[in-house]
Amino acid sequence: MHNNSNIKNLLYEFSILLSKETDLRHLYFSALPILLLAFDFEKIVLFKYSKRKLCFDPKIGLEKESVSYIKEMWEKSQNIGSFANYLLNFDITELYETDFNKKIRMMNIPCNEITRSILNPFIIKEIKNIKINELKNRHVTHILKQMRIEEALYIPLCAKNSTVGFILASPIIENKQELLSFSAMLGLCMDSLISLKTITNLEKFIESNKEEFIHKQKLYEIGKTASTITHETKNSLVGIIGLFQKLKSFVEKTEKSTKYINIIESELSKLYRFTLDINKYSRNSSATYKEFVNLNELVDKAIEMATTINSDFVFSVCIDKKASTIYADKGQLEQVLINIFKNSIEAYNKKAGGTIKVIARKEDGFIVIKIRDNSGGVKEDKLKEIVKPFYTTKTYGTGLGLSIVGEIIKEHNGIMEFSNINNGLECTIKLPIPKNKIPEDKNE
Amino acid sequence: MSDKKKIMIVDDEDAIRLLYQEEFEDEGYEVIACKDGEEALEKFQKEKPDLVVLDIAMPGMSGLDVLGKIKESSPNTPVIMSTAYSHYKQDFYTWVADAYIVKSPDLSQLKEKADELLNKE
Numbered sequence: 001m002h003n004n005s006n007i008k009n010l011l012y013e014f015s016i017l018l019s020k021e022t023d024l025r026h027l028y029f030s031a032l033p034i035l036l037l038a039f040d041f042e043k044i045v046l047f048k049y050s051k052r053k054l055c056f057d058p059k060i061g062l063e064k065e066s067v068s069y070i071k072e073m074w075e076k077s078q079n080i081g082s083f084a085n086y087l088l089n090f091d092i093t094e095l096y097e098t099d100f101n102k103k104i105r106m107m108n109i110p111c112n113e114i115t116r117s118i119l120n121p122f123i124i125k126e127i128k129n130i131k132i133n134e135l136k137n138r139h140v141t142h143i144l145k146q147m148r149i150e151e152a153l154y155i156p157l158c159a160k161n162s163t164v165g166f167i168l169a170s171p172i173i174e175n176k177q178e179l180l181s182f183s184a185m186l187g188l189c190m191d192s193l194i195s196l197k198t199i200t201n202l203e204k205f206i207e208s209n210k211e212e213f214i215h216k217q218k219l220y221e222i223g224k225t226a227s228t229i230t231h232e233t234k235n236s237l238v239g240i241i242g243l244f245q246k247l248k249s250f251v252e253k254t255e256k257s258t259k260y261i262n263i264i265e266s267e268l269s270k271l272y273r274f275t276l277d278i279n280k281y282s283r284n285s286s287a288t289y290k291e292f293v294n295l296n297e298l299v300d301k302a303i304e305m306a307t308t309i310n311s312d313f314v315f316s317v318c319i320d321k322k323a324s325t326i327y328a329d330k331g332q333l334e335q336v337l338i339n340i341f342k343n344s345i346e347a348y349n350k351k352a353g354g355t356i357k358v359i360a361r362k363e364d365g366f367i368v369i370k371i372r373d374n375s376g377g378v379k380e381d382k383l384k385e386i387v388k389p390f391y392t393t394k395t396y397g398t399g400l401g402l403s404i405v406g407e408i409i410k411e412h413n414g415i416m417e418f419s420n421i422n423n424g425l426e427c428t429i430k431l432p433i434p435k436n437k438i439p440e441d442k443n444e
Numbered sequence: 445m446s447d448k449k450k451i452m453i454v455d456d457e458d459a460i461r462l463l464y465q466e467e468f469e470d471e472g473y474e475v476i477a478c479k480d481g482e483e484a485l486e487k488f489q490k491e492k493p494d495l496v497v498l499d500i501a502m503p504g505m506s507g508l509d510v511l512g513k514i515k516e517s518s519p520n521t522p523v524i525m526s527t528a529y530s531h532y533k534q535d536f537y538t539w540v541a542d543a544y545i546v547k548s549p550d551l552s553q554l555k556e557k558a559d560e561l562l563n564k565e
Contacts, residue, residue: 232502234528234547241549246466272549402509 007178010038010074016084018185024193028060029092031186032167033067037074039179040064041169043147046157048165048190052303053317056165061104061147066095107146125156125163127176127183136191142169155183159191198304204303226372234275243269278296293330295319295367299358302337313345316357323367324358327426327434332408337371339405340427347425366430377420448474449562452493453528454484454510456502460547464497467551468558481505486514493521495562497554498541500527515540522561526554 014034021027028046036044042064047056070087077083095101131151132144144152146169155167164187172180244264251257296319303315326333341356348354357372409416415430451473453464458479461529465475478484480502488496496514500507511523522542543557 187540231528235457238458238528238547238549239457239463242463242551243459245549246463 007038007175009080010034011178011181012080013084013087014038014292015185016081016184017087018189019191020084020088021189022196024190024197025059026092027193028210029095030087031189032060032062033070033087033095035064035167035169035179035182035186036064036067037071038182039173039175040118041170042171043100043149044167044169045143045147046165046167048194049163050301052300053315055317058104058107058143059165060095061101062095062100063100066098066100103146103308107143125158127153127155127179129172130154130168151181155179157190158188159187164190164194201301201304202308205308225283234272237268237272237275241272244268278367286432290327290329292325292327293333293367295324295326295360298326298330298334299337299360302334302341303358305334305338306341312352313341313348313354313356316355318357318359320361323361323369326367326431328409328412328431332411336405336408336429339402340371343402344371344375344425347375348373349376362431362433365433365435367433369429369430369431371427372421372424373426374424376423377425380420383418383420446487448472449495450476450491450493451475451558452476452478452484452488452491454478454481454496454502454507455499456480457499460499467555471555473558481507482512484510485523488514489517492518495558496521496523497526497558498523500525511541522555524554524561528561 013393014031015117017030017034021030032044032046035041043062045061046059048059050057051057070090073086074083077086129151130140130144130153132141133150147168149170151172152168152170153176155169156163157165157167167183188352213426248261251261296317299317299319303317307315344356345354353374355374357370359370359372361368406416409429409431415431416426417428419426419428451468453461453468453475455461455477456479461477461479465477468475476487476493478487481504484496484498485505498507498514500509505528507525510525511525514521514523523540524543524545525541526545526547528547542561545554545557
């Protein structure tokens with residue numbers, strides 16, 4: 001029943017759905033089935049454009065057979081808006097778990113200059129047909145091969161005169177005019193939900209920083225009090241123990257006095273040792289909680305935070321599949337990346353053109369992460385100095401950042417090194433892969 | 445013995461002051477005990493001690509301030525800094541001092557240092 005009135009009715013449901021969706025991820029899974037049903041596509045794939053990485057991320061892949069139960073719902077629904085409401089509230093797990101979707105999402109398109117230069121001409125703002133044997137673009141060819149199709153319809157998703165993403169659908173249809181209404185609405189909806197997500201992330205970041213600050217302040221106060229107490233206690237004990245030694249010689253030695261003296265002596269020395277121990281503890285930093293973390297997500301998040309300082313910086317990320325999982329404390333490693341990014345951004349003294357490249361790969365027992373900038377580097381003889389506390393060249397950072405970073409990497413039994421590269425600084429972080437631990441297979 | 449060497453003890457803790465005083469007196473020194481920095485500086489000019497044992501953490505004037513004043517007026521008088529913990533060892537002010545010891549009920553280290561510094565001359 002894919003006639004014009006069916007499209008019109010679905011367009012109506014689509015607009016209701018889009019006006020109510022609040023979650024970006026859910027939107028992909030609720031909106032795409034409607035497109036698939038309206039134009040009777042066999043396969044449909046959506047890519048989201050990442051402004052930060054200047055790249056496209058695969059978000060969802062759907063096949064006709066996997067939405068058959070949704071089609072049934074549509075055919076059964078009688079009231080206007082009821083199908084939209086069904087999609088708005090339906091559980092996306094089943095669609096998420098399909099093999100096709102998983103395959104699409106696993107598709108790893110590296111974000112680097114080469115990919116960008118190839119993909120950029122591909123960013124066109126009109127619907128058009130693309131054919132595998134006419135394509136020069138290796139990456140797009142790869143996508144079509146993964147979809148197992150020869151040709152596809154390219155549907156751009158735009159908002160505010162820029163690209164939010166695109167859809168590839170198959171088979172090619174002629175009725176592109178009506179498709180445009182769907183894609184225009186979807187683009188706008190995606191854009192507003194992306195903005196919403198960014199704001200929420202930032203709010204969370206600010207909030208967590210605030211909490212962390214309060215927490216640290218409290219710890220600091222407790223630590224200060226504890227250290228004052230031990231300091232005073234130790235001071236008193238030095239006098240007490242010393243004078244007690246003298247007092248001993250005045251005491252008449254009887255069985256009882258010897259017993260008392262021994263007890264007092266052993267208790268005093270216990271207290272004294274305690275004041276020595278407690279001081280050792282106060283110097284230990286907070287405990288780390290290590291787990292298997294997705295490096296892609298971690299880098300993404302750190303980039304997101306770092307770009308709040310300077311949104312003009314262009315990030316390239318190329319993480320080898322084998323290096324996508326690291327064993328680390330999530331929060332601390334994020335701090336590491338943010339601090340390194342921040343240093344590079346702060347060291348850059350031109351208005352535009354700043355770039356940071358993140359490369360990760362597996363290398364005999366280690367995950368090696370390299371972060372390269374074009375911010376000019378540091379003097380060769382100062383390279384070893386930059387991780388020392390309070391060291392600052394005025395251009396690279398505030399002085400404490402990299403020393404904290406160094407401590408964290410040390411805490412992870414890792415190695416961190418800096419070297420100058422062509423017009424920039426390269427930070428190499430090596431994190432050991434634990435031998436006796438196997439990462440759990442996690443889906444997002 | 446008129447050529448008894450004079451040691452000045454500066455510590456706000458009564459027990460420690462008494463302990464040091466007695467120990468050094470037993471060793472044959474003359475001891476001037478002061479309970480704070482102000483008293484120490486005042487007596488320093490009058491008594492001209494041969495050695496000063498100086499606590500760092502004291503109410504009012506800190507041991508580091510006292511150290512500066514003493515070294516200003518009499519740079520050749522040896523000063524031993526004495527404190528509960530070794531935090532201050534890194535503080536570059538203490539580099540001016542001739543020795544740094546961590547307080548302990550066992551005074552042998554302090555006494556050794558004092559002997560060493562006094563017999564250098």
